[in-house]
Amino acid sequence: MHIHERNPWRTLIAVSVFVVILVIGFLTMPKPLFEYEKSMDESIEALLNGEDYFYPWELEDVIANKPDSIVLFDIRDNFVFGQGHIPGAENLSASTLADPDNLERLTALRDMGVSIVLYGENELQANGPWMFFRQVGFNNIKLLLGGYEYYKANEDDLYSTIDDDAYFSGFPRFNYAEMAAPKDGSELNADQDNKPVQVRRREKTSVAAGGC
Amino acid sequence: MNRNYILLTVLMLVLAVGTLFLTTDDEPKQIAPEELLQQIIQPTRYVTTDQVAKMIIQGDPSLLMVDVRSADEYDEYALPGSVNIPLEELLNEGNMGYFGVPGVKVVFISNDDIRADQTWVLTKRLGVDGTYVMKGGLNCWMQTIIEPSQPDADAPSVDHALYAFRKGAQIYFTGAESATTDDGNVEVQVRRREKTNVAAGGC
Numbered sequence: 001m002h003i004h005e006r007n008p009w010r011t012l013i014a015v016s017v018f019v020v021i022l023v024i025g026f027l028t029m030p031k032p033l034f035e036y037e038k039s040m041d042e043s044i045e046a047l048l049n050g051e052d053y054f055y056p057w058e059l060e061d062v063i064a065n066k067p068d069s070i071v072l073f074d075i076r077d078n079f080v081f082g083q084g085h086i087p088g089a090e091n092l093s094a095s096t097l098a099d100p101d102n103l104e105r106l107t108a109l110r111d112m113g114v115s116i117v118l119y120g121e122n123e124l125q126a127n128g129p130w131m132f133f134r135q136v137g138f139n140n141i142k143l144l145l146g147g148y149e150y151y152k153a154n155e156d157d158l159y160s161t162i163d164d165d166a167y168f169s170g171f172p173r174f175n176y177a178e179m180a181a182p183k184d185g186s187e188l189n190a191d192q193d194n195k196p197v198q199v200r201r202r203e204k205t206s207v208a209a210g211g212c
Numbered sequence: 213m214n215r216n217y218i219l220l221t222v223l224m225l226v227l228a229v230g231t232l233f234l235t236t237d238d239e240p241k242q243i244a245p246e247e248l249l250q251q252i253i254q255p256t257r258y259v260t261t262d263q264v265a266k267m268i269i270q271g272d273p274s275l276l277m278v279d280v281r282s283a284d285e286y287d288e289y290a291l292p293g294s295v296n297i298p299l300e301e302l303l304n305e306g307n308m309g310y311f312g313v314p315g316v317k318v319v320f321i322s323n324d325d326i327r328a329d330q331t332w333v334l335t336k337r338l339g340v341d342g343t344y345v346m347k348g349g350l351n352c353w354m355q356t357i358i359e360p361s362q363p364d365a366d367a368p369s370v371d372h373a374l375y376a377f378r379k380g381a382q383i384y385f386t387g388a389e390s391a392t393t394d395d396g397n398v399e400v401q402v403r404r405r406e407k408t409n410v411a412a413g414g415c
Contacts, residue, residue, distance in 0.1 A: 011216040015223060034245035040303060040334065047330050048300055094253040098246065124325050124347075128252035131333045136245050169326035173351045176289035180358050182387035 033098065037137035052134065054117045054142040056150055057162040062117075063087050070115045075126050076148070086119070086151055094120075094129055106133075110140050119144035119151075123169055145169070243339045251336050257329075258347040261356045262374065264319055265381040268292065276318050277346075278310065280331045285323070291353070292385075294321060299331055311340040318342060324349040357381050 038046070046052070062070050063086065072089035074081050081091040096102055109116055116138070120126035123145055130143040144151070146167030154161050161167070267275040268291070277294035279286050286296040297307050311318055320328035320343065328345045335343055348356075355361070360378035363371040 008214075008216055012219070015219060019223070032244065032246070034249070036242070036245060036337075040242075040337070043334060044299060044302060097253065098249055124329055127326055127329050128333055129249075131330060132245070132249050132252055135337070169324050170322065172285070172323045174354045176350060176354060179354050180289060180386055 033103070034136040036135055038135045043131070043135055046134065047131075052130075052139075052142050054144045055162075056144070056146050056154060056167055057159050059086065059144075059151065060158040063158075068114070070117060071109060072117050072119065072144075074148070075118055075120050075129055080121070084152070086148065089119075094125075097129055106138065110138055114140065116141045117144050118142070119147050122147040122149050123167075241339060242337050248333075248337055252333060257332055257343070257345050258325075259319060259344045260347055261353045262377065262381075264291075264321075264346055264353075265357050265385070266377075267317075269381060269384055274315055274317050276310065276313075276316050278318055278320050278331075280320055280322050280327050289350075291321060291350075299327060302331060302334060308335075308338065308340075311335055311343060313342075316342060317344060319344045319346050321346045322349050324351050357385060 061067070062072065066088055072086055073092040074085050074089045075092055075094045075097070076085075077093045077095070078091055081093075085091070092102060106116065118126045118130050118133075118141060123143065124147075126143055126147060130141060133141045150161075150167045151158070154164075165171075264275075264277070268277075275293075277291055279290050279294045279296045280299050280302075281296070282298050283296060286294075286298075290296065295310065297310070301307060318340075320331050322328040322331075325345055325347050328349060332343055332345050346353075357378055360375055360382060363375055
């Protein structure tokens with residue numbers, strides 16, 4: 001006869017304690033600050049579609065009317081921000097993005113349905129933070145094309161930049177092949193198609209690869 | 213049967229069902245979002261066109277240039293030795309094998325630097341280290357390496373030294389009055405990913 005068959009309550013108590021510990025464990029599991037809400041595929045698709053940009057000419061209205069539905073955040077550091085920024089923008093340095101206070105603010109704005117526009121010195125500076133927030137579920141965050149540099153250069157007449165394309169990224173500004181053509185007239189890329197580019201790839205090391 | 217055993221059996225079944233909910237994540241392995249944000253806000257991922265040019269000219273075997281523009285653009289012009297992985301094909305079978313090779317620096321290249329930076333963020337999310345972004349992209353490449361502008365006569369001497377380097381690089385890359393442009397920079401040693409699904413060797 002087993003010991004717990006002599007005292008059935010002992011098993012019951014042990015099981016109850018076990019279950020209680022499991023439940024407490026699950027309830028107190030630390031919740032991560034962020035979670036990915038866009039998969040890799042969705043993120044790539046959003047980038048290819050060129051979604052969620054804010055155009056410089058749209059700033060005209062934001063600066064003039066200060067609508068409640070749009071907030072500008074300047075992710076450059078505090079010192080540079082102090083030297084000049086887009087009127088009405090708030091400073092939110094990149095290094096403080098994950099601070100609890102700032103996150104609370106961003107979450108509150110999201111819940112209120114307010115659009116957030118991020119900008120840095122140029123588009124590149126704000127690109128990373130913008131992509132990050134899009135991937136963790138802040139779908140109200142947009143990226144100012146051209147960044148502060150483009151705004152500064154065109155601040156007198158922002159609306160006319162609606163016809164400009166200088167702030168669009170991803171386009172060649174030169175005819176590369178022509179510019180880089182050999183000066184002696186020979187064809188630079190002629191043999192490139194045939195020449196195999198050989199690269200090292202990562203080796204799979206998950207399986208023990210025999211040997212002595 | 214003893215009541216206690218039934219109780220235990222039921223508990224085990226409940227826990228077994230519980231484990232099903234733990235593994236709903238079918239995404240590939242990726243780093244925690246907090247870590248990604250920390251990596252993103254550091255500007256250490258940028259390399260200049262001059263640094264890339266220098267590595268190509270010196271035949272640095274640790275350099276792997278990945279051109280993230282479309283295949284058409286790549287066919288028209290690309291840096292010597294670069295491989296083409298357009299953003300939409302990033303997750304395709306085998307492409308991730310290019311990244312994370314120990315000792316290899318992967319430099320992403322696009323027309324400017326935005327698309328390259330986007331690719332950098334995506335690969336970083338998958339936990340890949342040793343990737344860089346060529347700042348300014350090919351537009352900057354044309355302005356600095358292919359057609360460098362001469363600094364003023366009273367510019368600091370470092371500017372003149374940089375200009376001298378760029379003029380040399382220009383000759384190297386445009387093939388003007390130089391016969392040695394084609395060697396050295398493409399012949400990278402092959403080491404393809406080996407399939408080792410079957411236990412190999414053994415004495």
